[in-house]
Ligand code: FES
């Protein structure tokens with residue numbers, strides 16, 4: 001499987017690794033163990049001891065996180081993957097006693113991993129999810145395993161025309177006649193949907209947009225960055241008012257391949273802490289509300305599509321192209337070009 005490796009992708013939510021804990025997680029077909037070192041910095045090691053290949057994640061952290069001790073014969077490795085302790089013989093450390101490590105950076109409430117050439121891993125390239133910074137935002141997060149290739153999730157989020165058919169709760173006549181624009185700046189693709197004069201808005205959306213009655217102008221803007229890192233802004237304002245006066249909810253939809261046929265889905269929704277003590281309750285409630293359609297509507301169809309495609313790539317199956325496909329096709333082509341460049 002050809003993955004894009006020289007890119008930051010989400011490995012976990014920051015609160016998934018607490019001091020003293022080891023988290024086993026497979027990404028891009030590689031078993032990893034994630035933990036926090038003695039300084040609290042997140043670390044990612046290949047989850048296999050170089051002695052007899054035991055999973056390090058079955059071991060334990062020692063010296064307050066300074067090293068992971070292998071469960072089998074007790075070699076210890078620090079966050080760089082260097083062996084720092086050999087309890088056997090004269091204690092000399094064999095030159096080959098080293099574990100591969102990957103850059104792992106905590107930013108915007110998430111842990112971002114770089115699984116390619118570590119020399120190229122510039123933290124300035126981490127996609128901007130400032131709306132998930134716990135300092136200013138109340139954030140609700142979720143994680144889901146999807147048994148489908150991660151590329152199908154790019155298509156799913158960038159082409160929200162499926163709302164009409166898959167998500168009856170969010171559908172309306174205005175959603176059907178949405179005006180859709182695809183924009184492309186550098187390595188970033190945008191899909192912007194505008195749904196003007198929506199008169200069938202469900203109550204919970206009315207509440208969210210604080211427009212108790214009358215028509216609403218709504219929009220859904222999705223930003224894609226490679227490999228499958230997406231942000232979504234869902235806004236609404238009383239019909240005819242300027243969008244700047246509207247209320248916008250901000251969501252992350254980040255997908256990291258576990259393997260060619262399985263994907264980890266990290267999603268979030270955030271509200272400004274300025275809203276007061278209710279913000280966190282609202283974020284938790286909203287992320288729970290989102291989980292149902294993600295799990296019961298998106299996941300089954302994306303997995304079924306994956307089974308029907310049976311390992312073939314999108315373009316080799318010569319898909320019929322519809323009006324709403326521009327952004328997903330653009331993103332797919334940029335992703336493929338980046339992968340080709342990396343493997344050239
Ligand atoms: S397998 Fe790790 S020390 Fe032996």
Ligand SMILES: [Fe+2]
Pocket residue numbers: 156162163166167298
């Ligand atoms: Fe969906």
